[in-house]
Amino acid sequence: MSEITQPSPIAVPLGAPRPLLLNWRRYVPLLLVAPLLIYMLVLYALPVLAMLLRSLNDPTWTLSHYAALFEDVVFMKTFWITFNTSITVTLGCLILGYPVALGLVRAKTMAPLILVIILLPFWTSVLVRSYAWMVLLGRHGLVNEGLIALGMIDRPIRILNTPLATQIAMIHILLPYMILPIANALRQIDPSLIRAASGLGATPFMTFRQVILPLSMSGVAAGTLLTFVLALGFYITPAMVGGPRDITLSMLIAQQVDQLNWAYAATLSAVLLATALAILAAARHLPGVGNAFKTSMR
Amino acid sequence: MGEAGMNGAGRGASVTLADLEKRYDRVNAVDGVSLDIRSGEFLTLLGPSGSGKTSTLMMIAGFEMPTAGDIEIDGKSVVAMPPYRRNIGMVFQNYALFPHLTVEENIGFPLKQRGVPKAERAKLVAEALELVHLPGYGARYPRQLSGGQQQRVAVARAVVFKPRLLLMDEPLGALDKQLRENLQLEMRRLHADLGITFIYVTHDQEEALTMSDRIAVMNDGKVAQVGSPEDLYDRPTDRFVAGFIGESNFLPAIVRGMEDDIVVAECNGTTIRAVCPGRPATGDKVTLTTRPERLRFTDSAWNATPPQNRLSVTVTEAVFAGERCRYMLQAGDGTSLVLKEPSSAAIQRRAIGERAEISWSVADTILV
Incomplete structure (x- = not known):
């Protein structure tokens, strides 16, 4: 036997399977996320689960807490207000946010500045921003003083502690969640598509209608979902600037916890969580939205 | 021959570039290009990357504003005209097909902008698909087609509204050699069939020699030499041209x-x-x-x-x-x-x- 035909020691492990090493590699991603996973499981998931269970087993195993909701006028009204506020706020964010996203993507040198302005609310606490709105919208706040100075009204009008105040403040706080996914979708549109449309005879408006808008729908869907689901759970802002009778679900939950009415609070929490999850699940099946989940993952 | 010649002269636009310049910051991308492109001609702008050939094409299409100089199409200056009024067909390097529209809707896009009624549109789209050998592909989406098929759809879309001038920016650049050679011949056939003026941009000298009536070799933002493929190969007037072609x-x-x-x-x-x-x-x-x-x-x-x-x-x-x-x-x-x-x-x-x-x-x- 010559030396050449003899397999070299290095060639063997390269060709042969190495089951031990392969198995190890498969679990590396899992091991990397394990510390956070355990942390969340022990300190977040288990307490939430325990809390939700109270809606079923307080004082004994029963569905009566849920059944009672159907005849609960306070719950029905609160649920309606919460839903209504979320829809109004989401629409407001969409109408105000889409043009900003378009501007952000179109702007070249100004883009970083615009982005900072959009993200500024992100870096300030919700509490501080809600206080700021109390100052601005109050009887002698900037908005009233300004309207009087402009001669548009004679006496201060009531804005603070109305549903309008809640909507104004929530739109301000949630706008970045609408703008960023839309801007992301717009940025992914190949600029040569816009040139192509123009070269093929489409005016800027027709290009927007037929190319830019449809291609940004995945971002619109993602932003709308995100904004709506976040709005459903808002607590601090409606509690501070909203009307005393316009109670949202999360305010009602807090109220019940204060009164140590744990089972009722847990039932309401479960309903709120289920509503948010149901909306996300349903939206996944809408055309275009499924893609939004995929593109946002890239 | 007489009829074909007359049709060619009638259907193709003539393009005149006069001292065309495009400056970006301090770089002269296009530095004084003057060129007469004849009606019905297949003219190729050939040059290495950065030679200004694509910038020149983009100015003809209207996507870039010249810093100086003039562009005339059929004797009329188009510099102040937005791209959507120029009525020029254009095929992009990456095809630029609309991903959310079917092949049919893509090809029908320019017709829709021009207010062509739906029935007429369907007829013209079918004809265009026939022209590029893709009948029956109308209902598909661009992502369901191969690169070569997408390229044909892009060509169909660019000619369906019967423009007098077709611009092409390295349309075969992304395809493999075999397919490229087939499509080169098809482009020539298309040019003969349509009789319109083609302005074609490429950095591939073989492609330019195979397809063009005339080639304008560009270097450093200037036209180094214009001539027929034989002229450029046998009688280069410039060291750059002699080195770049062959x-x-x-x-x-x-x-x-x-x-x-x-x-x-x-x-x-x-x-x-x-x-x-x-x-x-x-x-x-x-x-x-x-x-x-x-x-x-x-x-x-x-x-x-x-x-x-x-x-x-x-x-x-x-x-x-x-x-x-x-x-x-x-x-x-x-x-x-x-x-x-x-x-x-x-x-x-x-x-x-x-x-x-x-x-x-x-x-x-x-x-x-």
């Missing part, structure tokens, strides 16, 4: 005089005659250029033309490449030359280190 040998020489239109030059003690468009002065230092496949070993059986220019060389490298043999040669002054000889079992191959004499025709020697 392979060239360059011989440094000193002008010793003129014999009618023929330049007599001296290259390291050897007299070499060359054709020259201008009249260089005696004593000028010049460069002579020849094509490798037009050089012959003087004693070779292939050598049919009367040897007019002769040079003694040493073989430094010999490569057998199937259909031809390629030799690297060195002249007395150290200048390297390439010689390509059709291969034949009847011809003795040269060995490295062998001394030989090569010869070639004066007509194939150009002063650049």
